Every structure is written in C-alpha cells, then in structure tokens.
Amino acid sequence: MNTAVKETEKNTASYVRGSRTSHKRLRFFRPIARTIIYLPPWVWIFFDVLIGLVSFLLAHWASPSYYNGLPIFYSPLKLGLIFGFFMACFRHILDSHDFVHLNSVSRILGTSLISTFSAMAILTIATTWTVHDQVGRYIIFYSGLFCVVLTVLFRIVTRGWVARARHLVVFVGRPSVFEEMNARIEASFSNFFLPAFFLPVTEKTPLAEFEAELPQVLRTLNPHEVIVEDHSQAANWVMDHYLEISKSGCLIRPYSRFKEKIFGEIDLNTLTDRQLLRIHGFCTGTYAGQWDKRCLDIFLAVIGLLASLPVGLVIIVLMKIFSPGPIFYSQKRVGQYGKSFDIWKFRTMRIDAEKNGAVWAKKNDDRVTPIGKFLRLSRLDELPQFWNILRGDMAFVGPRPERPEFVTQLEKQLPQYHLRHLVKPGLTGWAQIRYRYASSHEDTKTKLSYDLYYVSNYSLAFDLSIILRTVIAMAKGAR
DSSP states (O other): OHHHHHHHHHHHHHHHHHTHHHHHHHHHHHHHHHHHHTOOHHHHHHHHHHHHHHHHHHHHHHOHHHHTTOOOSSOHHHHHHHHHHHHHHHHHHTTOSSGGGGGOHHHHHHHHHHHHHHHHHHHHHHHHHHSSSOSOHHHHHHHHHHHHHHHHHHHHHHHHHHHHTOBOEEEEEOHHHHHHHHHHHHHHOTTTBOOOEEEEOOTTSOHHHHHHHHHHHHHHHOOSEEEEOTTSHHHHHHHHTHHHHHTTSOEEEEHHHHHHHHHSOOOGGGOOHHHHHHHHHHHHTTGGGOHHHHHHHHHHHHHHHHHHHHHHHHHHHHHHHHSOSOSEEEEEEEOGGGOEEEEEEEOOBOTTTTTTOOOOOOTTOTTBOHHHHHHHHHTGGGTTHHHHHHHTSOEEESOOOBOHHHHHHHHHHOTTGGGGGGSOOEEEOHHHHHSOOOOSHHHHHHHHHHHHHHHHTOOHHHHHHHHHHHHHHHHHTOO
C-alpha cells in the first residue's frame, strides 16, 4: 500500500509541475468560476430580463422621436420587462443557461440573434394589438441591436472568467473506459478543461490501496470533479464515502451521468436496468398524456402545410423538369409501439434506386438525383411529412422512423433499440441536430444514444429548443 501511495504522490507532483501556471490561476479564480458554472437557471433568466429591459430603455434614449420629447402612450418600463422576459425565455429554450453553451462564440452569437429577433417579433405583434403601433420602428430596431450587443458581451466576459479557471477532472477507474470521452473533451472543450488526471483502478487493485490513493489525489490536486467508472468497486467505495469526499469541495459523478451532461447522450455501454425502468416509466406515464405536445404538433403541422405550399409547388415544377418520374415517395416505417405506417417524402433518388433491395443511405450516394441532393441538404424533402404529423403517425419532434427491414436487424445488434419506439417518431429530433446521416451500424448506435437521451429528458421546452435548432441547421444547410 505504501508503494502505491508513493507512486500516486509522484504522479500528482509531476502533474502539478506540468501545469504549474494553470494551478496558480486555478487557486485564485476557482471560487468565481464554480459560482458562475453552477448558477441556477433563474439567475441567468434574471440577468437576461435585466439586459432586455436596459436595451429597451436605451433604445428610447437613442430614438430620434423620444429624444425630441414627443409624447408616448405606453410605459417603457413595462414593455421593457415584457421584451426582456420573452428574450430570456427563448434563451432558456435554446439551453444558453448552461456553461457548455459558453464554449462556442458562434453559438453565443447565434442564440443571441435568434432569441432577440423572436422577442422583437412578439413585441411588435403585441404592441400593434394593444397600443396601436405606438412603439416606433427605431425603438424596436435599437432594442434588438442593444440587446444582442449586451448579451454577447455579457456571455463573452462570463466565458473569459470560466476559461481562466479551467476544470480539473479526475477519472477513477480503468483508463480505457475514459479514453474516448477524454479525447472528445480535449477536442471540444479544451478552453474549459485542464488535462484530466487518471487514477487507475481495476478489478485487481486492492481496495486498501484505492482508499489511500484517492484522498492523496484530492488533497494535492483539489479537483473540480471526480468521475467514477460505473459498476466498479471504486464506485461502490465512493458512494459509501460520498459525504467525506464531498467535503473537499469537488463534485462526484458516475461516468454515464457526466457524459450525459456534457454531450447530451446516453452511454449505451453502461445503460443499466434501473435506467431502462426510468425510460419505460417516463414514456408509459407522463409522456403518454402529453396533450400539449399533440396540440403543438397539430398547430405546427397546419402552419407548416400552409407555409410550405408555395415552396412545394416550386419543388414540383423543378422535379418535373430535372427529375422525371413520381413527385412523392412513400415508404413503410416503424412508428410508436412498433406499428408500421406509410411515410411521405419528395422523391430524392432515382426510380430504380432499390432494384436490388433496401440498402443504407450513404454520404455522396450516387442514387440521389441533383435536385434530390439539394432537397436533402435543405431538408425540404421532408415537407410532405406534415401530413403524417396531422394524421397522428408522427410527432414534430422525436426519433426518426426507420424502415422495418433495418429495425429487425438493428434490434438484434442493439438490445436497447426498441426503446426508441416508446414515443412517436418525429420530423426532426435531438439525434438529427447532433449527428449526421446514419450510414452504418456505428452511426446508428451513436444516434440511438441521442434518441434515448431525448426519450428520457423530454419536455415541451426541449421540443421547442430542438425545433429552433433545426431551423438553424436548415439555414446552414446541415443535415
């Protein structure tokens, strides 16, 4: 045991020497960074409402009409609070009240623009109905401009504080379990995380050695989080000493929960019966009675059908010119509880695309027509599915429906695959905005991890977030 402890002391000392500057900064900035990272959502909402209010008042100061002393027939304070409230709601829907959001400056700017423009649209409509269009266009414009600038500056300053006190994570367990996650963290969140420290614990590691090594690591490194391998003897010991370890100020999480929090996916390799029961219970209980979701689906389907009618007519004309043959394409798909239904799309492949049987779609698929490639990139080929949503075969948000030929095969390869059929399939979904087209077994496994995350974390706000992000993806031409 003494030899193991000395080896751990040597490793931690070497780690500290290798990141001496970072640890000096960490000691000073850590309390501030931890406070920022774990602020509850209502605090972020308060700041966003305040930014909206200040922006609206500044817009009056900058407006020529208000500056010249012309009378107004509304309360700038009340309308400013309404503007800030809606802006904060949209930002919350887009998950911008999460420290992971701070990692990307482009995402900060994108969510700021979308939330501000959405709040501006609601304010414009509301004031037109209630105060007879007394809020001038200059005030609306300057409100949005000031709001975007202040919101982005506030987030970037916050991002700077968090980045200067980067996380230190200790992985406890077999290093092979954490290698893939560690590589993804280094690739995506290098601004926020210090290089992770590994405390190897295997089935052959004596428990007495681990009991002596972990306290030594906590004293020397004072990590931000301790991530423990699921279903290991280390996890059992940590749970037995949870209160004692928490006194050091670090957070303790199992590997699966940490991955779910950071990457928004469920780890299929560590999915337990308890988690399966959570998913089953959720879907057969509260989810089945979500009338608000069905109302949203009907409303969006009707709006979608009406709004897409002009675009659909243009697509039909282009297909008649450049891709002779049937306009629409129907195909059997597996829906909720394994029931089959006919899904409708604009045809994007050649007529003889599956003359040799069903095959996976793939990148740069030569069966896709030129007009079909554009329709797929823009997702316009999915427009006829508004009819499927109106019929109740599909929801607006949910796992994408798969073909029966592939479902039979995938359920044999992935034991958890049937769980995605507990909910209605969707026109768009969490997996669609997080991952590319599934063209292989591994892609399908990855997308399944996102689908099950959606099933177990469903909320109306989550649905709205996915819808807004889908709009962003369509604007970028992503798939």
